[in-house]
Each structure stands twice: as C-alpha cells, then as structure tokens.
Amino acid sequence: MKVLVLGGDGFCGWPTSLHLADAGHEVIVIDNLSRRAIDLELEVDSLTPIRPIGERIRVWKELTGQEIGFINLDLATEYDRFENLLHELRPEAIVHFGEQRSAPYSMRSNAAKRYTVDNNVRGTHNVLAAIVASGLDVALVHLGTMGVYGYGWSGSAPIPEGYLTVKVPTPDGDIEREILHPANPGSVYHLTKTLDQLLFTFYAANDQIRITDLHQGIVWGTQTPQTALDERLINRFDYDGDYGTVLNRFLMQAAIGHPLTVHGTGGQTRAFIHIRDTVRCIQIALENPPARGEKPMVFNQVTETYRVRDLAELISRLTGVEIANLPNPRREAAENDLNVSRDRFMALGLNPTYLSEGLLEEVRDVAQKYRERADTTKIIARSTWRAGMETSPDLMKND
C-alpha cells in the first residue's frame, strides 16, 4: 500500500521506511530533518556515520531498485502543504514518528519545553485535521510511549494495552467502565503523548479515523537487515545525555571504557524492544488497522523488561567496565516494578530479538566499530527536571 512515513529520517523512522519498502509497500518519507538540526544545536552527532536522506534514498534505489519518496516538510507549521500532499498522493496509510522524542531534551530548557509541546501537539493535530479534510480513509499508525502509563500505578496488575476496566461507585452499586489508562507522564515529552491520546480518541469518535497508537518501550540496537545492507544506509545511534537511551548508552560507554552511568539507584524497571522488532511491529500494526468507527487500537510495543542496575551489571560483567551511580536528574520513583501486557503483537506473530541474543552483535558491530567518533563531553545527562537539581561532572577526559 502507499504509506507516508512522517519523521522517516529518524532513528525509528528510517529503518521502518526501509522495512516497509522491502515488504513491498510504496513509501514516501516526510521529514523536516529536525532531529539532525537538534544534533547541531546540541553539538553532538550520531555515533554511527549516518548519511544525508537524499544519499540514503539513492543508495537504497541502487541496491534494490525501489524508489522511496522524500518531502522536506514541517508538520507543525506547514499545514496547507501537508493537506495538499494528501489530496495529491492519496496515501492509504500514514505512520507518524514526526514528534520530538527525547524526555531529557523536553526538560532541558524553557524553549525546549515549549518547542516540544508546540511541535508535537500541533503536528499531530494537523495530521488529524488534514486526514479529515482529505476525505480519505487513511489508517494512521502513531508511535506513543510506555511513559504515558507511568510506573507502579496499577499495583500487581499488568499494564494493559491502552484501556483499563475500572469499577465506579454509584448510589446503585459499582458500575464498570472502560477508560483510557490514566495518564502519568514523567516529562513534557511524555506529556505530549498523553495529549495525543486524547486527540486520537476524539477524532476516532467524531470523524471515524482509523488510528493505532503504539506505546513503545525503550528501543535498543541500531541495525535492521535493511540498514545493514550498506554502510551508507546505517541507522542513527545516539549516546548523548539527551537522546541516548539507556542501553545503547551503556554499550557505547563500555566500548570506550567510560563508566556505565546509572542515575540514582538504578532501581527503575523499564521496558525494552530491539529496533528490528520496532519495524516489524509497525508493519503488523499497519496491516491490521481498526475498523472505521472503532476507538483507537493500542498496542504495547515492548518485548522484555529490565531493571536499569541489572542491565548495567550485565554489561559490566560482559565488558569489565565499572558502574558509576550518578545523581538522578529526573523526578521519578527510585525503584519500581513493571509488568506489561504485550499479548497483541505476540498474537499477530512477532518473534522478538531478546537482549541475550543481540547484545554482542551491537557491541562488536556498532559501539566498538565507531568508538573513535564519540565525544565524551556529551555523555553525562545535563537536562534536569527542575532548576537547581544536581548532575554529575564529566567522568572522562576526551582523547
């Protein structure tokens, strides 16, 4: 089918674009290259040598003969161009990664908070408004986050896939109601994904848009079979304090002999998924949309859970690199358990890559291979959740 991939130049968007193209879909990437611009702002770069989007697409065409389209467009500020594209291209589906996706970046400064809210909410609402205006029956697949649920909210019950049935007391006894899982966002970034959920619920009901919201865990790994075909197709690998997610950060730290940076006790339990499974999940969601008039379909896009300190110990054992416990710049519980329902993707045939299988490949083929590109002054997380919270000084001098 014809699919627009919004944010198709990013960490999840690029491998998804290639995976969908490889699976026979007609892919058009829409991206304003904002993620690359933020790298310039933060004076940091992907550990892996990612190529410009034009070159990426040209190489893919050389290798496979497949055309991937690209349009440089800002969803938040170029509404009319986007609506015109829908009229012109008439896509059957849209995969929406086009949001600012770092929690630390979203808390970095007043301007970053406002950018994250303005960009994410306006962009997502513009997509919905344009779908309504187009009159097309477009299936929308959106990347959400596990962070909408918060941690430890539902006691010993597993976190459900989006919806929760609760009992509401009334004078006539308890009544059962299915509700969107209450929102417990831990950052302005996560907050925007909870706002998105309300936008989706409204537009699915009022305009019968078919929407799937994927509450993804922390992605690890770098390559998919498609991005690994040629070094010029390589995927982004972030290791900096704002965009580097915990496991990839540990792998890169291990590769350069930097202490593994654990915030607080490391008692936070988080959900993980390999990038190879992310792209498969997107395809499964795309090919199994809800019917018109249904409420948004929600999947938990995670495959396993780990406690951060257990992850650090695992990598430390594998590599001999020590662990450094740093002040936690986030406002969050020091320790939490996590039990996540993830039946839907399993039922639809996902066969996950687990940490136990993929870690060594990642260390060898990515972190070790590109270690010379690391800027060690960018490793420590410096964005704090409130003014005055403590962070750590650099732990290592740059070579």
Next chain:
Amino acid sequence: MKVLVLGGDGFCGWPTSLHLADAGHEVIVIDNLSRRAIDLELEVDSLTPIRPIGERIRVWKELTGQEIGFINLDLATEYDRFENLLHELRPEAIVHFGEQRSAPYSMRSNAAKRYTVDNNVRGTHNVLAAIVASGLDVALVHLGTMGVYGYGWSGSAPIPEGYLTVKVPTPDGDIEREILHPANPGSVYHLTKTLDQLLFTFYAANDQIRITDLHQGIVWGTQTPQTALDERLINRFDYDGDYGTVLNRFLMQAAIGHPLTVHGTGGQTRAFIHIRDTVRCIQIALENPPARGEKPMVFNQVTETYRVRDLAELISRLTGVEIANLPNPRREAAENDLNVSRDRFMALGLNPTYLSEGLLEEVRDVAQKYRERADTTKIIARSTWRAGMETSPDLMKND
C-alpha cells in the same frame, strides 16, 4: 493582591476584572482582543453595545478612581513578552480566560479547529512555562468546562469535582485509585480543556505550581453590579449560532419574536450559572488556592441544571413565543440526565442567583432593550460536527 486577568476583555473576563477591582485587588487585563476579531470574521456583534477596552477602563476609573491596567498581548505567539511581563509586574495570581471558548466555532472549519487547538494549548502551556521561568509563586486560576466530563458517563453517581476514586482489579484484589475524571469531550473546544487538565497535573507535580481549574457550566445573564454601573461598562451578550449560549439565545429570540431554536429533542440536560456567580466563584477560587505541591484543585462552577426543552418551554410560557425543533448539528446523546457535585463553592459561601430570580430582569434590561441590534441571519447554528450534517434555514426575515 496583584492579579493578571488573561482574556480580561471577554464575556467572563471583563465582569471578573471589574469584580476583582471592586473587591480591592489590583487588576491588569491581558488580552489580544481575539474575541472581537472573531466577531468581525463572523460578521456579527454583541447584542449589547460593548465599548472598546480602553474606554471601558477609562470609564471605570472615572466612576471609581480605580486603575485597571491593559496590555494587548497574544499568549500563544508572544511568549517572551509574556515572560518579561511576569518578571516586571510580579503578579501574585493569574486568572486565565485566554482561550477560544465556543464549541460550535471550534467545529466550524478546519482552520477553526486548528486555531482552537494551537491557540488554547500553546497559550496555556506558555502561561505555565512562564510561571516556572519567573520563579514566582503565582496562583493560577483557569476556566475549564463541565464538558470535560461528558454526559451520562457515571451512571447515577453525581459528577465529582475533578477527581474520581475507582477500583482497579489486580491479581491481589481491587485496589483504589484516585484518577482525574476520564475525559469525554464533545468538541474540539472541549478537547482543548481536557488537554489543559493534563498540562496542569504535570506542572503542579513537577514544578509545584498552584493551580485551580474551574469546570464551568453554561453561563447566562449579562450584567454584574459593576458592569451595570454605566452603559459604557456593559458586558457582551452573544446570540449568534456559534457564540450564543442556549439560554441567552432563547431570551433574545423571545425578545424579537423569533422561534426558540431547540436542537434535536432538547433532551440534553446542561448545567448553568449566572455571570454574577461566575465572578464571585473566581474571587473565591483566587482567595482559596491550593498549597504548593498539591494537585490541581478542581471546582464545578455550576449552580443548577435544566433540560434544554424545559428551558425553552419556560421561556415560551413567559413570552408566548413558539418553539422550533431543528436538526442537531452536534454529535451528542439526544437525551441525558445530569447530576453534578457542587459542594465546594457552596461551602465557601456562594449564594447563587437562580433562573427563577434573574430571568425577567434579563429579558427586560438586555434582550428587549437592545433587540433592534439583532441580525436575525446570524441566529441559526451553522457549524456542524461533521461535513454534510443538516442545519436549518433561517426562520425569520431580517426587518
């Protein structure tokens, strides 16, 4: 105390500004005059002859000696000016009416939907971000809406004031959780108020901002003791299909002999409050803020409930004007009951104006008095919730 009134030139904002000034507070109105600009766009005008904000403030000064400040500023697009104002003025409280507040207008067109989301979410988030940046302990009072709750969701239980205690099933038995009442917005406008709630919850927790959210019913009536002091202080009265709320619309229709326009069966039950009580509630909320670190305090700002057809019949009996049942342009339940908790304002001393007392004054002093200013081509609601929904032709020729 020193209070900024955002949207202080509007229907609720203007009488609130005068009421707070009269009560001894130092009031500074911040408004971009967008409500007046929308009147120009819709080619309609307040039934009452409202004066420019500069004249309003000058007359108030002449009559009372009190200075009210005024700053023309757009909260959504002039963030830096707003933050600078907080540094300069150092207000102790902010009353925030600065949002697009019509449900039909918010559904009128693609552009109006996007304006409502962009303006309301950005503006409200900018206010929160600026309070954090200012470092001031500012109490924020925001005008929400009863429409965040939806109608008929909680069975025979009264709609609580913001929060609901539910039972969540777990393997270890039910656990109790207090949640924000699930959001069931009926329009893009109402949707933005449900987004605001999540913004408030996050900023109250992360930055300990003291926030009160007032879920107001449909306001009726026009004048407060202060706006009635001089005709040049008169408050706005909207009767058009977008901004005219149901009861005021009936009163004006009765005054000019236009059939009372009931959408659908009129079985919708809604909550009402007189504008005189709105301004008192704002003062009560302002003077009773939550403590730092508390979750947002929510009041239901309503005093009585009526079924729309009962209201129409009441006015029809009083005035002899007939009732016209028109197609309903909204997606909503044809009939609903409504039972609203409203204990907090009552406990804090609100002594309401009920419909039974205020109606005749309103017909005589406002609707009758200014009937010649009505444009009967603007009475019928033309904004529909989905393309293709039916509306009524005009029921009366303009004189």
